[in-house]
Amino acid sequence: MNIGDSLKAWAQRIKRDGLTLWFAARHPDAPWYAKALGLFVVAYALSPIDLIPDFIPVLGYVDDVLLLPALIWLTVALLPTAVLAQCRAQADAWIIENGSRPSSKAGAVMIVVLWIALGIAAWLWLAPRLPG
Template identity: 40%
Template sequence: MSGNITENIADKILLLISAMQDARTPWYAKALVILLLAYIISPIDIIPDFIPVVGFLDEIILVPIVFAFIYKLIPESVKQEINSKDIDESQRRRLKLIGVVLVLFLWLAIVSVVVMFIKQVFI
């Protein structure tokens, strides 16, 4: 199960990277990718992380929703062309690793939220 999730994430990240380099991808999709990356990297959040439980919800909920929205903005012709190309195996391995790291980060964030909640309630 985990392999399918990480492969799907890796495939979509690869498609997004390739689509960013394609002239047919709308400028606003490219701008949203840059804004999403800036939000992920930025220490400033919509909901501060130090607030128990809800602090991590913006990353857990907002990032996948925006990512899915950006994915839908990419024209189908671009997606089909990118998917039909042969992908370099080293690039695929690297992206699978990125997918694994993203899934692990998500689980780490969930566990952190639960631990912080338990500390607030029971300690």
């Protein structure tokens, strides 16, 4: 197995586990903190808007390559083994049936609100320091 195949398999697992978190957020036996983090991660992953836009050189892909997989790994680690197995089976079935990943309008709204909040915070911090 060459490095290209390894990366493709890793990307497939990340995609499946992202969808797994969607099902885990609705599972009655998942702990509340895993559900909360899972919903955040899924909303962000499915959002058409990134926290760091992809057109920014190098940094634009940091969230896609490092942040998102790390958050998925953390959330999967918080899930009980039985819940994880059931939700992975549901995710595999969904991928076979639908093929493509869903999108989240709520995730897009969340990212826009976050950018607006960061802009307001920056303005409130910088405005008193501006000359004039």
